[in-house]
Amino acid sequence: MRLLLILGAVLMLVGATWALVGAPTEALQGLPQRIMYIHVPSVITAYTALLVVFAGSVLYLWRREARWDRLAHSAAELAVLFISMTLLTGAIWGKPVWGTWWTWDARLTTTLILWFIYVGYLIVRAWAPGARGARAAAVIGIIGVLDIPLIHWSAILLRTLHPQPTIFRPEGPALPASMIPPLAINNVAFLITFVALLILRVRQERTLGTLIDALEGQ
Amino acid sequence: MKATLLLVVKDLRLEWRTREMITTAGLLAFLLVIVLGATRSDPETAPAAMWVTFTFGATLGFTRTLALERDHLTALLLAPIDRGAIFLAKALANWLLLAVVQVMSIPVFGALFTERVWIHLPALALPLVLGGIGLAATGTLFAGLIVQTRLREALLPILMLPVTLPVLIAAVSATAGILDGQSLSAIGAQLKLLGAFDILFITASWMLFEVVLEE
Numbered sequence: 001m002r003l004l005l006i007l008g009a010v011l012m013l014v015g016a017t018w019a020l021v022g023a024p025t026e027a028l029q030g031l032p033q034r035i036m037y038i039h040v041p042s043v044i045t046a047y048t049a050l051l052v053v054f055a056g057s058v059l060y061l062w063r064r065e066a067r068w069d070r071l072a073h074s075a076a077e078l079a080v081l082f083i084s085m086t087l088l089t090g091a092i093w094g095k096p097v098w099g100t101w102w103t104w105d106a107r108l109t110t111t112l113i114l115w116f117i118y119v120g121y122l123i124v125r126a127w128a129p130g131a132r133g134a135r136a137a138a139v140i141g142i143i144g145v146l147d148i149p150l151i152h153w154s155a156i157l158l159r160t161l162h163p164q165p166t167i168f169r170p171e172g173p174a175l176p177a178s179m180i181p182p183l184a185i186n187n188v189a190f191l192i193t194f195v196a197l198l199i200l201r202v203r204q205e206r207t208l209g210t211l212i213d214a215l216e217g218q
Numbered sequence: 219m220k221a222t223l224l225l226v227v228k229d230l231r232l233e234w235r236t237r238e239m240i241t242t243a244g245l246l247a248f249l250l251v252i253v254l255g256a257t258r259s260d261p262e263t264a265p266a267a268m269w270v271t272f273t274f275g276a277t278l279g280f281t282r283t284l285a286l287e288r289d290h291l292t293a294l295l296l297a298p299i300d301r302g303a304i305f306l307a308k309a310l311a312n313w314l315l316l317a318v319v320q321v322m323s324i325p326v327f328g329a330l331f332t333e334r335v336w337i338h339l340p341a342l343a344l345p346l347v348l349g350g351i352g353l354a355a356t357g358t359l360f361a362g363l364i365v366q367t368r369l370r371e372a373l374l375p376i377l378m379l380p381v382t383l384p385v386l387i388a389a390v391s392a393t394a395g396i397l398d399g400q401s402l403s404a405i406g407a408q409l410k411l412l413g414a415f416d417i418l419f420i421t422a423s424w425m426l427f428e429v430v431l432e433e
Contacts, residue, residue, distance in 0.1 A: 061429055109383075116380035123376065128367040136363045139426050140377065143359070146422055147381050150415055154384035157391055157407060 001203070004196035011189035018182035032096040037182055039089040041190035043111070046082035049075045049194060050114065050145055053121075057141030060134065066209060067202075069134040072141050074201035076121050078194055083115045106155035113151050117144045221299040225307030230314065239279045239315055247275040247319045251326045261332035265393035268327055269386055273353065275319040276312075277375045280357035283308050284365040291365070295431060305358060305427035309420070312361075313354035320346050334397045341396045345405075348412035349389030352419060356382050359423040362430040388412050 019037035026033035056072030059065075090108065091101045102108065121140045125133050175183070233239055254267040284291065294304065324342075328335035335342065360377045364370040392408035402409070 113380045113383050117377075120373075120377045120380065124364070124367065124373065127369055127373070128364075132366060135429050135432060136367065139359070139363055139430060142426070143381060143419075143422065146418060147384070150384040150411065150418070153411055153414075154387040157387060157411070 001196055001199045004192055004199070008189050008193035008196055011185055011192065015182050015186035015189050018185060023182050024176065024178050029097050032093055035089050035093040036179075037186050038190075039086065039093055040183060041186045042082050042085040042089060044187055045190045045194045046079055046086050046111075046114075048191065049079035049082055049198075050118075050148075052198070053079055053118075053141045054145040057138035060138050061142075066134075067206070069138065070202050070205040070209070071198075072138060073125060073134075074198050074205060076118055076125075076137070076141065077201060078197055080115065080118050080122060082190075082194070083111060083118065086111055087115065104155070104158050106152055106158070109155035109158070110148065110152045114144065114148065117147070219303075221297075222303045222307045222310070225299075225304065226310050226314075229307070229311040233311075233315070239282055240318060243275040243279040243315065243319050244322050246278055247271050247323045248326060250274055251323055251330065255326075255330040259331045261334060261397060264327055264331035264335070264397060265390045267331065268323075268393060269349070269390050271323055272316065272320060272350070273379070273382075273386065275323075276316050276353045276357055277378060279315050279319070280312055280354075280361045280378075281371050281374050283312055283358055283361040285361075285370070301428040301431050302424045304431065305362070305424050308362070309354050309358040309423070312358050313350055316350045316354055317347075320350060332397060334399070338396050338399070341402060342393065344402070344409060345389045345392040345396065345412065348409060348416060349385050349392075351416045352385035352389075352412060353378075353382055355416065355419040355423055356385075359419070359426065359430065362427060384411060385415055388415070 015037065019034055023034065023037070025031060052075035053072045056068045056075060060068035060072060087108075090111075094103070095101050117140065121137055121144065124136050124140060127133070128136055250271040251267070254263075254270065259267075324335060324339075324346075357374070357378055360374055360381075361370075364373045364377070367373060388408040388411040392405045392412070395405040395408070396402075
């Protein structure tokens with residue numbers, strides 16, 4: 001875990017330096033475009049975290065083993081963290097480029113609503129401790145992911161300003177080749193950091209569980 | 219199926235004798251139409267005002283879904299009934315409650331916001347019913363989820379509103395289209411979304427209610 005954390009930090013340093021110094025300046029947007037190198041990794045990590053919450057929730061309801069619940073809970077905390085980072089970096093990027101901090105675009109709306117759903121998840125956990133809260137949270141963790149396509153679909157009904165995907169698309173990446181290495185390094189760095197923090201939180205929760213069991217056993 | 223109907227009849231009889239929920243939810247809805255209308259009442263704002271009203275009325279009524287069982291919750295759970303049947307019964311009762319609130323407040327919208335409500339009444343029923351079902355399904359699931367937690371009255375809207383956002387967007391958009399006099403095919407995408415949401419959430423809740431009601 002410690003090794004992963006160090007590796008993540010080192011890669012993030014390399015990625016950030018490359019993004020700030022090595023990568024070319026985008027012709028239209030200028031320097032603000034460099035925020036992409038943390039915005040995109042944040043959102044990829046956030047959605048990865050949501051999938052971990054989903055998987056942990058399903059496994060918990062199926063197997064009823066506390067470790068799956070700890071995994072889902074820890075991943076949900078990190079999901080809220082990375083969704084917050086996505087929203088903040090997006091707003092900072094949007095202001096100089098679109099001229100507005102916020103717009104009711106499909107992707108923005110979906111991400112913001114997911115933030116609310118998973119903050120709700122954490123509130124349920126805080127107010128309903130024990131197995132009851134774990135079950136309630138697992139249901140929310142499943143419902144939240146099922147809701148993603150519907151939220152996205154409904155927001156498309158409104159309007160869309162956010163750029164379409166430029167990397168993961170059938171025709172191949174539209175991003176200039178020189179921008180891809182720092183973005184890829186940052187993506188890997190964010191995901192490694194996510195895994196390291198996830199392991200850390202799961203271990204903390206496990207220790208907490210052991211402590212509570214020991215206290216109740218007396 | 220028979221068990222579901224029995225439970226619905228029981229809930230409706232209980233409601234008929236006390237008239238607790240319909241009085242509070244109905245009065246709140248009426249009050250909201252007046253408050254929203256007092257600030258601004260024109261055809262443009264009517265669809266959004268309608269769905270704010272319905273959602274508020276719904277969250278108020280839905281918190282009572284399982285709370286009204288009070289000490290009998292254990293008895294209900296001990297009854298040899300499938301949990302999915304309990305969900306369907308509660309969701310149906312909630313939807314009927316919401317439908318009554320909708321029927322009661324629509325004339326007020328017609329009187330205060332726009333006359334077009336009267337002209338397009340039959341088409342308007344479509345988003346009202348489809349959106350109402352979506353609100354009732356999610357509301358019932360979350361009401362069951364939080365019935366045994368602290369602060370359940372505060373938790374329900376916090377959990378329910380973000381999840382039901384697709385319903386609200388599609389329903390407001392469809393309602394606006396109908397009041398504008400558009401044909402049903404013009405708002406087909408919205409109605410499809412409402413239908414998809416209803417099907418997904420009824421199925422998911424029906425499957426998950428087993429877990430929700432566990433002791």
